[in-house]
Amino acid sequence: xxxxGAHLSIAGGIPKxxxxxxxxxxxxxxxxxxxxxxxRARVLDDSEVAQFRDAVxxxxxxxVVAHASYLSNLAxxxxxxxxxxLAALGEELDRSxxxxxxxxxxxxGTADEAEGLPRxxxxxxxxxxxxxRGKTMMxxxxxxxxxxxxxxxxxxxxxxxxxxPDSVRARVGVCLDTCHxxxxxxxxxxxxxxxxxxxxxxxxxxxxxLKVMHLNDSxxxxxxxxxxxxxxGQGCLxxxxxxxxxxxRRFARMPMVIxxxxxxxxxxxxxxxxxxxxxxxxxxxxxxxxxx
Numbered sequence: 001x002x003x004x005g006a007h008l009s010i011a012g013g014i015p016k017x018x019x020x021x022x023x024x025x026x027x028x029x030x031x032x033x034x035x036x037x038x039x040r041a042r043v044l045d046d047s048e049v050a051q052f053r054d055a056v057x058x059x060x061x062x063x064v065v066a067h068a069s070y071l072s073n074l075a076x077x078x079x080x081x082x083x084x085x086l087a088a089l090g091e092e093l094d095r096s097x098x099x100x101x102x103x104x105x106x107x108x109g110t111a112d113e114a115e116g117l118p119r120x121x122x123x124x125x126x127x128x129x130x131x132x133r134g135k136t137m138m139x140x141x142x143x144x145x146x147x148x149x150x151x152x153x154x155x156x157x158x159x160x161x162x163x164x165p166d167s168v169r170a171r172v173g174v175c176l177d178t179c180h181x182x183x184x185x186x187x188x189x190x191x192x193x194x195x196x197x198x199x200x201x202x203x204x205x206x207x208x209x210l211k212v213m214h215l216n217d218s219x220x221x222x223x224x225x226x227x228x229x230x231x232x233g234q235g236c237l238x239x240x241x242x243x244x245x246x247x248x249r250r251f252a253r254m255p256m257v258i259x260x261x262x263x264x265x266x267x268x269x270x271x272x273x274x275x276x277x278x279x280x281x282x283x284x285x286x287x288x289x290x291x292x
Contacts, residue, residue: 001246001252001253001282002213002252002253002254002255002284002286003027003028003062003063003249003253003254003256004026004027004028004187004215004256004257004277004280004281005021005024005025005026005027005029005030005047005061005074005255005256005258006021006024006027006029006030006257006258006259006273006276006277007020007029007030007031007067007257007258007259007275008021008024008026008029008031008242008273010031010033010108013048013051013228014031014033014044014049014052014099015048015051015052015055015123016047017029017031018052018056018059018061019055019206020059020268020269021059021218022059022060022142023268023269023270024268024273024277025060025277026060026061026277027061027062027063027075027255028061028062028063028064028065028255028256028257029061029063029064029065029213030064030065030066030067030079030105030214031064031065031066031067031257032066032067032091032233033066033095033096033099034091034092035067035071035203036067036069036070036071036093037071038069038071038115039071039084039087039088039168040088040091040244041091041092041095041166043247044095044099044199045130045233046283048100049098049113052099053067053100056100056221057158058224060226062253063102064099064101064102064103064138064253064254065096065101065102065103065255066092066095066096066099066101066103066104066105066180066212066213067104067105067106067184068088068089068092068104068106068107069088069104071085071088071091071101071110072084072085072088072089072106072107072283073085073088073111074089074104074106074108074109074120074123074124075107075108075109075111075115075119075120075150075171076110076111076119077108077118077119079110081083082119082123085123085125086126087126088160089106089123089127090127090130090131091138092104092132093127093131093138096136097131097135097136097252099184101136102136102137102211102212102255103136103137103138103173103175103211103212104137104138104139105139105141105175105212106139106140107141107143107149107151108137108140108141108143108149108150108151108156108157108160109121109149109151110147110148110149110189111148111150111151112148113156114215116148116150116160116219117150117156117160117163120160120161121149121159121160121161121163121164122163122171122253122254124138124140124160124168125134125163125165125168126173127166128168128171129167129168130164132168134169134171136171136212137172138171138172138173139158139159139172139173139174139175139185140161140172140173140174140175140198140211141174141175141176141177141180141214142174142175142176142177142180142181142184143177143180143184143227144177144178144179144180144183144184144225144226144227145183145184145185145192145225146225146226146227151179152184152185152204152225153184154200154201154204155203155204157174158201158204158205159228160172161205165203168290169268170207173209173210173211173212174205174209174210174211175210175211175212175213175214176210176212176213176214177213177216178213178214178216178217178218178228178237178241178242178245179216179218179227179229179230179235179237179257180214182218182221182222182237183218183220183222183223183224183226183227183228183235183239184223184225185222185223185225186200186222186224188237188245189222189236189237189238189240189241191244194241194244194245198250199200199256206288210254211255211256212234212254212256212257212285213245213251213255213256213257214256214257214258214259215228215232215242215245215256215257215258215280216229216230216232216258216259216260217230217231217232217233217234217235217236217237217238217260218230218236218237219234219235219236220236221236222236229259229260229261229276230260231260231261231272231276231279232252232258232260232269232276232280233277239279239283242279242280243283244281245282245284246280246284247281256280258273258277258280260272260276289290
């Protein structure tokens with residue numbers, strides 16, 4: 001079975017996210033390690049880090065990842081913005097390392113493709129070379145392709161990975177988002193499209209590079225290049241897509257987290273998270289199915 005979970009709030013302190021995950025029955029968790037609207041982050045003291053790591057160790061969680069701030073843009077031609085992005089991502093990578101996280105999910109960047117992709121690869125390389133003893137991975141998230149966002153084609157991810165040197169490439173992985181896949185033109189809502197999409201991904205990137213998935217339905221149809229998440233089974237993907245994904249034996253132990261809309265409920269478990277996780281769990285068969 002895959003490890004299901006959600007992106008959860010760190011309000012009240014980062015260890016609080018683990019409490020929320022446990023209450024929701026999560027086996028995977030995604031968090032922000034800082035405010036996503038600010039370049040700098042508050043200092044994580046040793047006691048908070050220790051509490052978080054202890055809480056994870058005592059929980060049912062099998063994988064925890066962080067999502068990087070949306071401000072960072074390693075592809076930027078503006079040297080000031082790119083330096084800010086390198087500093088911010090480096091800080092988030094260090095925070096993720098201290099917390100013992102599997103990876104830091106990051107949007108590759110926004111720029112012209114020809115110049116932007118090499119800048120992303122160079123930035124990832126610089127960050128990882130400066131942290132040679134680290135274990136936390138940098139996870140390139142496949143995007144929906146809005147505007148000049150890079151990473152919406154598997155070819156983009158292939159190019160970035162090919163430009164990262166062997167010495168650090170083992171610490172670079174990929175995150176796929178189901179909403180982004182269909183929005184960017186990969187029609188995983190049909191059986192043939194599902195099969196062909198992952199065959200294409202495996203050929204260009206490699207399924208071994210896939211470390212985490214975001215499970216989100218899409219408000220917009222295939223090829224819209226608009227990133228609008230919908231509740232599970234209520235959008236253009238439909239329940240059948242998620243059933244194929246959850247029962248595909250290639251993803252049997254894959255961390256899969258929802259990033260769907262939440263309510264203003266202040267309880268430990270958001271009612272909409274509970275609804276979406278229940279919908280996904282109801283699709284899992286007792287034994288993994290055949291490959292798509």
